[in-house]
Amino acid sequence: MKFNHQSKPMLAAFAAALLVLPFIIDSLLGHGWVRIADFALLYIMLALGLNIVVGYAGLLDLGYIAFFAVGAYTYALLGSPQFGLHWPIWAVLPLGALLACFFGVLLGAPTLRLRGDYLAIVTLGFGEIIRIFMNNLNAPVNITNGPQGISSIDPLSMGGFSFSKTHELFGVDFTAVHLHYYLFLGFTLLVIFVSLRLQHSRIGRAWMAIREDEVAANAMGINTRNIKLLAFAMGATFGGISGGLFAGFQGFVSPESFSLMESVMILCMVVLGGMGNIAGVVLGGVLLVILPEAFRHGAGPLQQALFGKIVVDPESLRMLMFGLALILVMLWRPAGLWPSTQRRRELMPDETVAQQEQDTVYDAAK
Amino acid sequence: MKPQLPLLEVNDLKVSYGGIHALKGIDLHIAPGELVALIGSNGAGKTTTLKALAGLLHCTAGKMHYDGSPLHHVPSHQRVSAGLALVPEGRGIFARLSVAENLQMGAYTRSDDGQISADLERMYALFPRLAERRAQLAGTLSGGEQQMVAIARALMSHPQLLMLDEPSMGLAPMMVAKIFETIREVSAQGVSILLVEQNAKLALEAAQRGYVLESGAITLSGEASELLGSDAVQRAYLGA
Numbered sequence: 034m035k036f037n038h039q040s041k042p043m044l045a046a047f048a049a050a051l052l053v054l055p056f057i058i059d060s061l062l063g064h065g066w067v068r069i070a071d072f073a074l075l076y077i078m079l080a081l082g083l084n085i086v087v088g089y090a091g092l093l094d095l096g097y098i099a100f101f102a103v104g105a106y107t108y109a110l111l112g113s114p115q116f117g118l119h120w121p122i123w124a125v126l127p128l129g130a131l132l133a134c135f136f137g138v139l140l141g142a143p144t145l146r147l148r149g150d151y152l153a154i155v156t157l158g159f160g161e162i163i164r165i166f167m168n169n170l171n172a173p174v175n176i177t178n179g180p181q182g183i184s185s186i187d188p189l190s191m192g193g194f195s196f197s198k199t200h201e202l203f204g205v206d207f208t209a210v211h212l213h214y215y216l217f218l219g220f221t222l223l224v225i226f227v228s229l230r231l232q233h234s235r236i237g238r239a240w241m242a243i244r245e246d247e248v249a250a251n252a253m254g255i256n257t258r259n260i261k262l263l264a265f266a267m268g269a270t271f272g273g274i275s276g277g278l279f280a281g282f283q284g285f286v287s288p289e290s291f292s293l294m295e296s297v298m299i300l301c302m303v304v305l306g307g308m309g310n311i312a313g314v315v316l317g318g319v320l321l322v323i324l325p326e327a328f329r330h331g332a333g334p335l336q337q338a339l340f341g342k343i344v345v346d347p348e349s350l351r352m353l354m355f356g357l358a359l360i361l362v363m364l365w366r367p368a369g370l371w372p373s374t375q376r377r378r379e380l381m382p383d384e385t386v387a388q389q390e391q392d393t394v395y396d397a398a399k
Numbered sequence: 400m401k402p403q404l405p406l407l408e409v410n411d412l413k414v415s416y417g418g419i420h421a422l423k424g425i426d427l428h429i430a431p432g433e434l435v436a437l438i439g440s441n442g443a444g445k446t447t448t449l450k451a452l453a454g455l456l457h458c459t460a461g462k463m464h465y466d467g468s469p470l471h472h473v474p475s476h477q478r479v480s481a482g483l484a485l486v487p488e489g490r491g492i493f494a495r496l497s498v499a500e501n502l503q504m505g506a507y508t509r510s511d512d513g514q515i516s517a518d519l520e521r522m523y524a525l526f527p528r529l530a531e532r533r534a535q536l537a538g539t540l541s542g543g544e545q546q547m548v549a550i551a552r553a554l555m556s557h558p559q560l561l562m563l564d565e566p567s568m569g570l571a572p573m574m575v576a577k578i579f580e581t582i583r584e585v586s587a588q589g590v591s592i593l594l595v596e597q598n599a600k601l602a603l604e605a606a607q608r609g610y611v612l613e614s615g616a617i618t619l620s621g622e623a624s625e626l627l628g629s630d631a632v633q634r635a636y637l638g639a
Contacts (some may be wrong), residue, residue: 235507242493242504249491252453254479254508254556 055214067210069326071282074217076276077318078149078224080302081311082271085228087300088309089237089262091244093153095296096140096160100269102291103136104129104276106167106177108397109286115178126277133273134266136163141265145258159389160296168288182287189216189281196281211284219280224271228311231267240264305362307369316371323353324358406431406560406591407452412461414451415497421447424461429560429593432585436602436623437595438636439612444459445490445595448612449562452593453485453496456476480508483572484558490549492609494538498529501537502549505555515555522551525581543574550581560591567598579605599636603627611635 058066083097107129111120120128140159140367144152171179188209196212231237239260242250251257280286298321306317332347345353360368405428423534429435439445450456452463453474463470465481467564473481493501493516502522506515523530526547533541537548546566553561566582567575575598583605586592596602603623605608611619611632619631626632 245493245495246491249487251455252475252485252487253474253504256476
């Protein structure tokens with residue numbers, strides 16, 4: 034994604050649209066949908082973090098939600114009545130990110146030799162271990178409150194400015210969900226910026242080389258061990274930040290929020306949107322948060338109108354449609370909805386290539 | 400004549416996979432600017448030798464000296480900056496990266512950006528076909544072109560010693576001739592080359608000296624022309 038001069042007005046219009054978006058959503062769809070937009074931003078951050086590990090470095094991670102959990106629980110434990118600690122956000126958020134980063138390396142180090150299915154199994158196990166720990170750390174010493182979770186978490190606030198209260202600015206009322214939208218948008222843009230810079234850096238190229246052929250990457254002089262650990266660490270850090278924001282926004286965390294299904298969901302965002310392409314991953318995040326919600330709200334009333342009663346429970350119908358959508362996308366757009374140009378080219382059968390090969394052999398004879 | 404100090408000297412190198420001894424103590428040396436062929440049949444340990452030299456495998460015993468200093472404990476990624484470059488078996492190109500990006504990866508250990516782009520142009524001059532295809536994904540190239548990418552990529556690291564693992568594998572005969580022409584050209588520019596080949600005749604015709612590897616041990620060595628004429632090589636590898 035490079036912006037030339039001609040696209041500057043487009044970019045400005047896009048920025049303006051992002052800024053007024055919560056008010057448009059509020060007036061058209063209602064307050065609840067602004068909240069959903071907030072969640073979409075959190076998930077976009079997660080998907081972009083996972084994109085580094087899966088999309089760039091090609092390491093399949095099925096336990097990514099664990100880092101989200103680490104960030105969320107760090108915030109919850111240090112900013113709630115649980116231990117009577119109320120640390121400020123500027124201390125808790127970076128600490129959560131750092132701790133998630135540490136756990137990322139902790140997961141990465143023993144799995145350096147693994148690839149593909151084997152790596153997926155270990156990471157899946159890791160994700161479950163973290164969740165089960167949170168679930169059981171209430172005895173003999175109560176740390177996490179177990180399955181009940183931690184509630185009354187301090188809301189996000191910066192220097193006396195609380196994001197959970199309504200503020201009047203420039204004669205407009207900004208409610209909590211609006212304010213969180215802007216806060217999360219800021220963080221999301223930061224994550225996008227870092228992802229973009231990484232993609233076109235030496236490190237980004239090293240990740241892609243490892244994804245393509247690890248032995249060859251090693252033979253190029255890439256320290257594959259450190260570069261792989263860095264991918265785990267960077268991805269985990271983004272997850273940790275998102276987790277901290279989630280805890281402060283929600284005001285409540287429990288192990289339930291960090292199930293395997295969540296990891297799968299984030300992976301779907303990356304794969305459906307377009308692995309390795311930042312715009313695609315963002316699109317995947319938006320769609321996979323909004324569509325299920327729309328379905329939840331729409332399926333019940335629609336069935337009432339059509340059949341006069343609820344035939345299929347909207348919740349199970351939602352999963353059915355989700356599965357169907359996955360199959361359809363993989364059939365028709367195997368590289369994702371918005372793939373990177375390279376991935377698109379790779380999956381497009383190109384007849385000219387066969388011709389070129391013929392030519393090559395004949396040319397060599399000349 | 401003053402004896403020339405070898406660029407690479409290997410003494411009693413041993414490698415085993417589990418309980419299997421893949422290399423049972425081999426000795427070899429390469430002088431600066433020399434083109435040396437290492438020939439042998441399938442499973443003789445040719446690829447193992449190259450991987451051990453590149454640091455991709457752990458050696459159980461033996462000594463390796465490169466440019467006078469021990470190589471044994473130098474990690475693989477540092478051997479590249481020391482001047483050793485490997486063109487891996489099966490080419491090992493980065494299929495989903497463009498030709499240009501592949502070549503840039505070869506210069507990963509270097510930081511002299513200006514010189515890198517000059518070298519890139521040099522590679523395109525050496526392989527005009529790659530210049531035409533620079534924006535194309537490397538995975539969509541033909542086998543011969545992929546081999547060109549692999550060689551050019553290795554040359555991008557400015558090696559003193561280029562190690563080639565079966566560059567003729569899976570290529571049409573005309574393409575093989577083309578690749579070998581390039582190998583001679585690179586050698587003429589002063590780069591030392593260790594060429595591993597199953598195609599003994601081709602390799603020995605290109606090389607100055609050669610080694611014959613059989614089940615993990617070197618059984619013959621000498622001038623390439625002598626080896627080419629020797630009965631043992633004729634019988635075993637040339638089907639005469």
